Amino acid sequence: MNLSAHTTSQLLAAYNAISGQNIARFADRKTAERRVSALFETNRGAIEQLLAPASAPVAEPTKTVEAPAVVAEDEALDVPAFLKKGRAANIAAIAEVLPEPVKAPKAVKPAKARKPRAEKAEAPAKRARIEEEAVIVTVIANPKREGSRAHARFALYREGQTVKEFMDACVAAGFPAAEAKTDISWDRRHGFIKVEG
Secondary structure, three states, X not given: OOHHHOOHHHHHHHHHHHHOOOOOOOOOHHHHHHHHHHHHHHOHHHHHHHHOOOOOOOOOOOOOOOOOOEOHHHOOOOOEHHHOOOXXXXXXXXXXXXXXXXXXXXXXXXXXOOOOOOOOOOOOOOOOOOOOXXXXXXXXXXXXXXXXXXXXXXXXXXXXXXXXXXXXXXXXXXXXXXXXXXXXXXXXXXXXXXXXX
C-alpha cells in the first residue's frame, strides 16, 4: 500500500491520535508524509493498531514515545534526524499498515431536460392555379427595371386580356412560356396585376 494513496486528513487523524497532539493541519502534503513516517518509526505498534482494518481485533494502544530531536539544519522543516536516510523505507512501512483509501462513488450526471418539440408549422397554402381563361383586369404602371427582360414582358400586359393571350404574346416576343407563367404569379402576388376567373 502506498502512503500517497491516503488523504492528508487520514494522515492527520493518525498523527494526532498517536502523538497525542492536536494539530489542525499539516503545512503541506510532504510534511504530513514526513511526520507520519517519523511517528511510525517510533510508534509502529500503536499505528498498526490505529490503522488496522475495522474487522481486525484492536489491542490496547502502547505508550507514546517522543520522536527523536530535530537536527539543527532541518529545524525549519521539522525533519527528524533518522528520516534523513531511508525515508522511502519508512514510507513503505507505513503504507503496509494504512487501510486502503475509500473511493467516493462517481457522481451521476443529471439527465438533460429535453426541449419540448416545437409544433410543425403549417405548410404554406398552395397557390391557386391560374387558369388560362382568367382575365387580367387591372394593370399598374410598369414597376420593373427599364431595359430588363421582366420590363419587356410586363409591357405586354393589357387590361381585359386572358392569361393565355398574355402567354402567347410573350412567346411571340421571344420569351419562354415558363417565364410568362412565373411573371403572372409573381405580379399577382405583389399586387402589380389582378386576375379574375
